[in-house]
Amino acid sequence: MAWITKNSATMTIERRQQPCLTEEMKADMSKRLLPRYETKMGALLPVLHEVQEHVGYLPHQALEEIAAFLELPPSAVLDTASFYEEFHFSPVGKYVIGVCQSIACEACGHQPIVDHLRSKLGVEPHETTSDGLFTLLCMECLGSCDTAPCALVNEDRHDLINIEQMDQMIDEIRAREGGQG
Amino acid sequence: MPMTGPVLTRRIPTFPYGDPKKRRTYWYDDYVKSGGYESLRRALEQEPAHIVDMVKDSSLRGRGGAGFPCGLKWTFLPKDYEGQRYLAVNADESEPGTFKDRLILDYDPHMLLEGIAISCYACKLQTAYIYIRGEYHHQAHILEKAIAEAYDKGIFGGKGLLSGASSFKVDCYLHRGAGAYICGEETGLLESLEGKRGWPRIKPPFPAVKGLFGKPTIINNVETLCCVPFIVEHGVSWFKSLGCESTIKGPPSFGTKLMGVSGHVNRPGVYECDLGIPLSKLVEEYCGGMRNGKKFKSAIAGGISMGVLATDQYDAEMDFDIGRKYEVLGLGTACPTIFDEDTDMVMVARNITRFFKNESCGQCTPCREGSGWMYKLMCRIEAGEAKMKDLDLLLELAGSMGAMPGTTICGLADGNNWAVRTIVNKFRGEFEARVKPSFVPVTVGVG
Numbered sequence: 132m133a134w135i136t137k138n139s140a141t142m143t144i145e146r147r148q149q150p151c152l153t154e155e156m157k158a159d160m161s162k163r164l165l166p167r168y169e170t171k172m173g174a175l176l177p178v179l180h181e182v183q184e185h186v187g188y189l190p191h192q193a194l195e196e197i198a199a200f201l202e203l204p205p206s207a208v209l210d211t212a213s214f215y216e217e218f219h220f221s222p223v224g225k226y227v228i229g230v231c232q233s234i235a236c237e238a239c240g241h242q243p244i245v246d247h248l249r250s251k252l253g254v255e256p257h258e259t260t261s262d263g264l265f266t267l268l269c270m271e272c273l274g275s276c277d278t279a280p281c282a283l284v285n286e287d288r289h290d291l292i293n294i295e296q297m298d299q300m301i302d303e304i305r306a307r308e309g310g311q312g
Numbered sequence: 313m314p315m316t317g318p319v320l321t322r323r324i325p326t327f328p329y330g331d332p333k334k335r336r337t338y339w340y341d342d343y344v345k346s347g348g349y350e351s352l353r354r355a356l357e358q359e360p361a362h363i364v365d366m367v368k369d370s371s372l373r374g375r376g377g378a379g380f381p382c383g384l385k386w387t388f389l390p391k392d393y394e395g396q397r398y399l400a401v402n403a404d405e406s407e408p409g410t411f412k413d414r415l416i417l418d419y420d421p422h423m424l425l426e427g428i429a430i431s432c433y434a435c436k437l438q439t440a441y442i443y444i445r446g447e448y449h450h451q452a453h454i455l456e457k458a459i460a461e462a463y464d465k466g467i468f469g470g471k472g473l474l475s476g477a478s479s480f481k482v483d484c485y486l487h488r489g490a491g492a493y494i495c496g497e498e499t500g501l502l503e504s505l506e507g508k509r510g511w512p513r514i515k516p517p518f519p520a521v522k523g524l525f526g527k528p529t530i531i532n533n534v535e536t537l538c539c540v541p542f543i544v545e546h547g548v549s550w551f552k553s554l555g556c557e558s559t560i561k562g563p564p565s566f567g568t569k570l571m572g573v574s575g576h577v578n579r580p581g582v583y584e585c586d587l588g589i590p591l592s593k594l595v596e597e598y599c600g601g602m603r604n605g606k607k608f609k610s611a612i613a614g615g616i617s618m619g620v621l622a623t624d625q626y627d628a629e630m631d632f633d634i635g636r637k638y639e640v641l642g643l644g645t646a647c648p649t650i651f652d653e654d655t656d657m658v659m660v661a662r663n664i665t666r667f668f669k670n671e672s673c674g675q676c677t678p679c680r681e682g683s684g685w686m687y688k689l690m691c692r693i694e695a696g697e698a699k700m701k702d703l704d705l706l707l708e709l710a711g712s713m714g715a716m717p718g719t720t721i722c723g724l725a726d727g728n729n730w731a732v733r734t735i736v737n738k739f740r741g742e743f744e745a746r747v748k749p750s751f752v753p754v755t756v757g758v759g
Contacts, residue, residue, distance in 0.1 A: 167485045168507075169396075169525040175507030180488055214509035214673075215490035217446045233408035234616055234663050235574040235649050271493065271667055272408035273447050276574030276649065277581045286449035 144191040151186050151193035157200055171201040175211055179218055188219040216270075224259045224266035226304055229283040230292075232269040235276035244280060245269060247294045251301060264308055265301070315546050319554070319568050320538055321584045322346075324419045327598060332581065335419050337454060340461040343422040349467065349474065351541035355430045356478045363434035363544060370543045370551045371566050375412075376402055376496075376533030377615065377644050379632045381563065382540075386435050388520035389528050398529040399432055399440040400505060400519075401537060404489055404496040406445050407615035408667055409649040412570035413534040415582045417444070417451040421458035425484065427537030429473055430544060432482040435530055439483045443501050446490040455486050493671035497722045498531040500673065511675045512722035535570055556588030558633050565631035565643075572647035575611070576603045576655070587646075588631040591621065595650060606652035610739070614644030616664050617727020619734030620657075621648075639737075641730040657739040658746055661732055662690040668728035678713035679725035685709055686732060693746055700750040703743055707736060 160181065164174045178201065182193050189212060198205040212218045230236075230245050245256070248267055252260050256269040275281045278290030284300070318329045323346055325334045338346065355363055368383025389397065401424070405413045416424055428440045442459075444452050462468050466475030468484045487505055489495050495504040499513035502524045523529025543551050555566040565587040571594060572582045578600035585594060591611060595601065602608055611621045613628075619640040621628050628638045635642035651660065669687040674680045689706050692698040710733045713719050714726035736743055 167483075169527075170506065172507035173505065173525070176487065176490060176504065180490065211507055211509055215446070215492050217490040232663075233667060234612065234660060235409055237659065237663050238575055238649065238651060238655060270447070270491075271670060272406060272410070274405050274411045274414050274445070276409050276411050276647070277572060279574060279580075283447060288450065 229268040233272035375535035575650035576652040618644035
């Protein structure tokens with residue numbers, strides 16, 4: 132999504148005591164990532180990736196801390212981060228199921244699978260289940276058109292998906308996570 | 313010795329040369345055992361300018377979509393500039409239907425690294441960034457490991473290329489994108505590397521003069537760079553024996569090409585073929601024919617922005633002439649998506665317009681607004697609620713936005729236009745059957 136507009140006048144930033152970007156992370160990134168780029172801003176994408184991986188999403192507090200770390204205005208960090216689809220500004224489910232909706236997958240029947248997931252999880256695309264387990268996404272081409280339809284579950288790509296396979300995966304996750312909690 | 317058999321897929325078993333089930337990733341040791349980094353050794357014995365000349369003489373054309381001559385691009389670098397220069401490797405394979413580079417990244421990452429090392433030596437580029445799309449998590453891990461191996465073995469960093477065989481030192485870093493198709497556009501990619509939103513830049517200045525961080529920068533596709541070691545090792549005339557000459561007096565299409573076939577075929581996948589192979593041969597011989605015995609209806613030429621081939625263009629030769637010969641935008645990534653006779657072409661057009669609406673970066677008004685309008689029009693046509701004049705409006709929109717009418721900075725809108733225009737023009741009957749007539753019925757009483 133290219134544009135996200137927010138009314139900055141009424142926006143409040145939730146803060147927590149402990150920083151999102153810890154001192155160890157800063158030291159590690161200063162040593163490993165910053166020397167790779169001519170400007171500090173060049174390291175913005177890798178830093179955003181690592182902070183999101185650490186926190187789970189990118190709260191505004193994290194964006195401010197990243198801005199301070201890279202000596203950028205916070206607006207520049209938000210400007211970049213909001214351009215890219217992979218960065219989330221609110222918590223997402225523990226399992227993000229991204230079904231590919233591009234042409235090869237649609238031609239090979241992704242729609243019944245998405246419809247089934249919508250009813251099984253009780254959410255629309257880009258929503259998260261109330262137990263915080265699943266986020267359903269419709270993504271653009273995942274680069275696996277030979278195994279269409281396909282889906283990305285967190286980092287793992289699932290090829291040639293069908294309704295039974297998705298059902299089984301969700302049931303297994305629910306049994307596993309329910310058992311723990 | 314001239315090389316026969318597969319080139320880019322010689323370590324990746326691919327039909328008809330090998331069984332895809334036996335594919336595995338070649339790490340450094342296996343890669344070297346199977347002749348890897350031999351081309352780099354040979355390249356370092358030559359003058360950098362000689363390698364540029366070889367690539368130029370081979371007529372190697374970019375494999376990323378535009379087909380721009382690779383050697384020519386390299387010569388655009390400023391001659392007398394001694395400072396920092398960059399190589400940006402475009403592994404942002406986001407075009408729907410395209411998955412050929414993934415094969416290389418999955419199984420033969422060092423082939424890419426060798427191509428990078430040779431190209432950096434030839435063009436005196438001190439730093440290379442591999443820009444990989446965010447969705448390729450697994451491939452990013454493989455590349456991270458391969459780059460670490462290459463550093464460890466002295467290919468990059470340290471004393472210079474190949475453990476000091478040349479005093480020229482190259483650094484290579486992986487840079488992950490985060491889900492934006494436009495970052496595959498070369499200047500959008502540079503902006504993204506600089507930590508900004510991926511908004512394409514106005515050209516000129518061209519990246520070879522003023523690119524990443526304002527320094528001279530070469531941007532090449534993964535597959536293009538992978539061809540370079542083979543040209544160095546086996547020579548220009550060998551490379552020119554593969555592929556085909558142009559039949560319409562255009563620039564030639566030499567070399568082999570990874571072609572990723574998807575859609576309604578029996579064996580979808582990546583195949584390595586000489587450029588110029590007819591699409592029908594690719595489908596019937598390599599992919600085992602159409603799925604469920606259906607008939608061929610249409611194919612996206614190579615990535616959705618290239619447009620579609622009509623039913624009677626099944627024999628179209630897959631080379632860089634395809635655009636001028638078969639009324640599509642071009643060869644693109646040579647990754648066709650095949651549709652059988654049951655496919656609804658209105659659905660195909662709607663899907664494509666949705667993609668471009670989602671991925672328009674929002675910088676140029678005609679593309680930002682036009683792609684949204686086109687998607688809405690397509691939804692209306694698909695739902696059977698549109699009128700005949702909407703079809704003309706759709707074509708008018710498609711003719712008014714893009715870099716070719718001169719209303720946008722990059723070619724994203726052109727991709728949208730060509731896809732829509734070719735589908736509507738080649739399958740107009742299907743669209744007309746879905747829309748209502750534009751005239752208003754009038755009853756006239758006589759007498």
